[in-house]
Amino acid sequence: MPNIVADIKDVLSLHVVTNVLLSVTYYLLKVYRPVCEYLFDDCFLELKEWEWLTFLGCIIVIKGRRKAAFLDYVATACMFAKFLNGFMLFRTSPIYGLAYFLVVLLHTIVLPKPVYQGPESITYFRGPHLQDELERDKRITWIVAFYAAWSPQSVTFAPVFSEISSLYRLDNLQFGKIDVSRYPDVGKMFNVDSSSWSKQLPTVIVFENGKETNRKPFISPKGTVVRYKFSKDGMIADFDLNNIYQRCKQNPLKGHKEKKDTDVTTEKKEN
Known part of the structure; x- marks a missing residue:
């Protein structure tokens, strides 16, 4: 289950702390004496600057209201705040503005956003063996990610899926992945577009009793893809993972022996 201590460590990570400091740089420089x-000519924020800060707050609320994870919300707020910081510093002096943007760039390079590097419990499927596995034992709930190695969104999503697989996997709740750029026929079978202009990569589908019960992003009745931004907290909520986990835990498999297949590989990374 989710680790609260780990979440606190993420919030207090050097990347997040310095990102927040960069977001309030202009305010600190403008009011802190003797800096x-x-x-500056004075140590007070102008009325126009207060108006810009108020406008920034409105943008952050609007843009961040769909962020399921707190860290995603913080990242969004910091991104807009840094743009405003740079603008106000550049307005005061182009040298200040350029120096600030250089510091932001160095921060991005030296202290990038940390990604999950812990264990995972994922079955990597090849070709039609996904369908075979879904039908082999319908007591197992499968959560499968359809991805493409060339898709930036799939690459960004990979550590999120790995972490969730490590937290929630049971004998009867398992996680799988399949590269639909290598197996487009499988993608077509599950209605996942693997073309280079696809808006469905990655797609995560929940299979219960061998049948699809949930997917993100989903396809509207009009046939259009309703975009979805994957995050750890968003997935847990939108796929109802806590309830699925509890149901599976209360109904464990009896006498279950996992089938070994040369066309299905399971990789587990240890800390």
């Missing part, structure tokens, strides 16, 4: 006296 403000050296860099």
